[in-house]
Each structure stands twice: as structure tokens, then as C-alpha cells.
Amino acid sequence: MATMSVIRLKEVAAEAGVSIATTSMALNGSSAVKPDTRIRVEAAARKLGYQKNSAAAVLSSSQNRNSRKSVFIAWLTAGTLSSSGRLEGAFREAEKLGVQMEFCNIRRSNDLKAVIRSLYARGCDGVVLGRGMALIAGQEDWSRFCIVSVEEGLFEEGVDVVRSSLFRSTYELLWRVREVGYKRVGVCLREHDPLHPDDATRLGATLAFQTAEMAHAERIPPKRISLMHCKIAEELIPWVRKYQPDVVIGFSGAELWALRDGGFPVPEGLAYVALHVLAAERGPLAGYQDNLEVYPPYAVRVLFEKIRHGVRGLSDHPQQTLVLPPLLQGESCPRLN
Template sequence: MPPKPTIRSLAESLGVSVATVSEALRFSPKVKPETAERIRAAAEEAGYKRNPLLGEAFSSLRRGRYRDFSGTLALVDLADDHGNCELMLFHKEVMKGAEARAAELGFRLELFWVGKKEPALSVSRLCSVLYARGILGVVFLPFDRLQDFSKFEFNKFAAVAMDRRLVRPSLHAVQPEHYLSMRRAVQILFDRGYKRVGLCLETRKDERVDYKWSSGYASAYRLNGKKSNVPPLIQKESDRSEFIAWVKKYKPDVVIGHAQAMMDWLDQAGLPVPEKVGFFRINVTESSRPCAGLDLLPQPLGAAAVEAVVGMLHRREFGIPETPQAIQIDLAVVEGPTIRLPKD
């Protein structure tokens, strides 16, 4: 039986130094991408297996002497049709969590934009830039619109999508547990004494999470043996007149929605929150007005996405997964002045 390959034997066969092989297998940016790819391909062909326990021991020793730098990870967002590149507040919080966790693991994070107009990059250009700079780990931020990445050379990268899977291809994903969290939210409102729980959403926002919000809402009624007496209002775009007409017709005593403006609309219509109608917001991260609702935990989401990509890099898992997996993050319920207090 031939001896097991080692870093030293790989270095000798490839005509490079032991340090170069070691850095390449750790995805260090110190090694040119072409050389690093050649080393990793040779290691895989030879059947080289990194000892994770030994690797962690050496990493701990390095961290004891100085902050180890393993490389750069890409965070990718989608620019709008006009080429505007500005992070949403939720995405800013995701990036904070991702940057903090990346630093703990010895990586830096850099933001890239994909879009049709400059300064955003095309999908193929993004791929070229990342590879040329030796950035092999990629996290795709939650996209508000479907995006085709079929021209991205995923075989060169370890990549994870956040919240919504890409259309082509389907990657491993890190996402909030929207379905169970919505069901839990409705149950909490039932427990607070609300009888007519209404739901108002924009179509694209529910579609973006694979209709888990509307499905979780409906299942909460079924689990309680109730038939919804307030049909959900699903709008193409948030519309004040349609919303108020729906409230006056079906008389919900609390509304679950994602738009902060709904609270203002209720107040202006003589239905003040929470005296006449309660309000529970789906994503409190973007609220400037104190409000009860769901905390989608953007910072833990960003941290989990980085952990997933770094793990894939260490395991040398590149390309489109044969069986895409999803990491679900349980959400938190935030108390606020827009709903009734818990019963004693």
C-alpha cells in the first residue's frame, strides 16, 4: 500500500515549497490562484486528507502569537436596474454579523455588487474578478428579485446563498425559519386575546420566501381549529386605500404586516395603534417606530453564512452541490407597544 500523501510529499512532487502547499490548502491569498488550484487538484487526486483536529491545534498556536489571516471572502448583493449600489438596513446588519465572524475565523470580508449597469459588475465579470484576486468563498445576500447566475463558474468557488436560493443554480442556503416563526407569531397573538388576526403582504415579499409567511399564517389557524375570518390581503404594491378598505370591511383586531407605513395609515384613518387595531411587524430591524414583531436576526444570519462558507473551504467543497442543504435560523419575537401585553 503506498504511503499516505503529506504536505511535504505534495511539495516535492509539484516542485514547490512546503509553505506554499500549506498556504494553498488553507486558501491563503499569498498563493497565486493558478498555483493554488494546481496544488489543490494534486492534493485531491493524491487522496490527501487534512486532519481537522491537527489543523485546529496549529491554528490555535498561531492565534496565540498573532492574528492569523486566511484570506478574503466575498459578500455579493444585487444592484437595482439603475446601477444604484446601496445596502438595505437589513443587509447592513447581515454584513456586521458576517464581518465579525469572518474576523474571528481569520478572514476579511469584501462587498461586491452585481447588476446591469456600472459600477455594478456583470455575473461573468464578478467571477473573473474574484478568481483573479484569489477570493474563493462567496456569500450571496438575500435578493429581492430573481437573479440568473448560470454564467458564474461555481466550480471555482465555495458559495452559499442567504434566505432565497438562486434560480440557477441552487446552492446551500442560510435562511430565517419564516414558516414556523409566522405560525408562532399568530399563536402569540391568539394567546394575547386577539380574535381576528389579519395578514397584509406584498406579493413579491411572500414569493421571495417561497410563500412561507402566508403558509405559516394559514397553518396557525388550522392548528387552533379555527377558520380565518379575515382573508389575507396580498398586494402587488403596498396601497393605503386598499389597505384601509380591507381593514374596515373585515375588521381585524390586529394586523401582521411588513410595512411600517401601515401603522400611520391606521392612525390617520381613526384606528389608532394599538387602541383600536394592534400591529405586529414581520421584520423589526427596519422599524424606526417602536413596534412588536419578528426579529429576523440578521447578524446571526450573516455569521452563520460565513461559518458555512469557511467550513466548505476547509473541506474543499467547490461547485454546485448535488444535494443543496439549508440552515434554518429560529427567529425571535420582540415585544413592543403596538400589541397587548402578555396575560398574567
């Protein structure tokens, strides 16, 4: 009598066009998987007649619970010591998950091999590639670790990435300030030549919003502002005087201080909202919480999910987890309250 072949997880993954880890997380209801990906995986499982091995799942769950406290991960950055001060959320998330986490800043690219050897010898289960790692991580062997990145540049190398949904967050911020009554919305972007990919995305969101939501007479051309603080005021003030926005969307607190120093009463005469609000600026500033404070907990959670499912090395089908930063209230735009 012919026996029916057992459909394995890797066959479902191949049918859905995603990694085995993503397939496992999707079928186990993990929040780290995007809804459209979960739907595709579930459809592939139904098509192939995949049956979850309940006994194996129970054993795996039991083993994960018993070994949870022994998980060890490392957060690596390259030449950015200041990053350690923004990882409080990551350390809290690791503690909540019962994970030991260590921060390591690599000052010289030549030190990376030694760091990798040391982490492996100490039983490190996974690493998060943080700021600056996209420039030095591409030639190393990551097969021994579970790996996640917060730098988009590593996505094409097969690394799962946690990043901001820049287009969506910019569009929703513009929609929000429009909803509370601001009509003339001026957007400032950082000056790069060529334009930085992040700002190119924000520019696209701004132009799309203006076309869809604003009358032609209300549209203000976006302003590219110098990265040098000493030049921000001399570039920003003439633009504000010429186009007279009733709210300015800037990058950080630097534009707010420049507006006030230039004689514009904020928020009495002109509102200001920032794309990045640091913890220390939450009183005076309104806008999105800085991404470097938002990404880390998500990255730790995604990495932990991958470790639980035994994933190691690079992926043939890397996934992106998109994060929408929370909108914070501040005195520079009280009408957002």
C-alpha cells in the same frame, strides 16, 4: 491474510445521501447541520463502520488554526447597493472568526466574469451570493470557490442556502399573538400576481393556523396589500373596518402608519405586529427582525465551516440552513412583552 478496506468519508456521504462537506460537519458536531441530517449521517457511519482518522483531524485542526487569519471571503450582490448597510452582522461574524470579508455590488451582469477573475487572482476562498445574484449567477463557473447563497432560487443549481423558515416563523408568530390573548388575528400579505412564493408560504401557514387554532367565527380572510405605499391605506382600512381584528399582522411599518393615519389608535384600540422590523423601526414596531439583518451572520458561519473542510464548487446534495428570526418588542403591540 485479507486486509480490511478503510471506509472513507465519501462512502459515508454516499450512504447518507448528502455531500462530503455536510458529512464532515455532521461528524464534527457543527451547528450548521440540521439535526435530522446529523442523525442520518451518524447512522450511515455506524452502519459502514467508519472510523475517524484522529491524526488527520488533529493536523487539519492545527492547520485551520494557523491559517485562520488568512481566510478571505466576498459577499456579492447584484444591483442592490442598499444591502451593504445591512451586513454589519456579517462583518462582525467574519471578524469574530478571523476572516477577511469584502462587499461587492455588481451593477451590470456583464461585470460578473471580471469580478470572479479578480477574486480568484486575489486568493478569495469563498463567496456568499446575496440579493439579486440568483438572476445572474447560474451560468458562471464557481468551482474555484466555496459558495453559499441567501437566495433560495440558487438551491436547485447545487448551492447551499441560508434562508428563513417562513412557514414555521409565521405559524409561531400567529401562535404567540394568540397566546397573549388576541383572538381576531388579521394577516396582510403583499400583492403579487401570481402571489410571491414567500407570501404563498405565509398564506399556507396562516390557513393552517386558522384551521388548527381558531374557532370558525374568529377566522379573518387574509388581505393582500398593494406594494405601492399610496394605495396601502385605501386597501387596508376598509378590510379592518369590515372584519374588526384586534391585532393586524403586516409586512413592515407601512401598514402601521396607514392604520394610524386612518384613525385607528395603535396600540390602544388595535395592535400591530410586523413580519419584518428594520433596526430603525424597533421602537414603534413589534414583530420579527428583518431577515436581511438576520441571514448574514449565519451565511458567513456556514461558509466558513465549508472552507474549513476544503469544499469547493457546487454540491450534488445542497443543504438548507433554516433561520428563525428573533421576535422584537415594540410599542405597536405591548402585550407581547
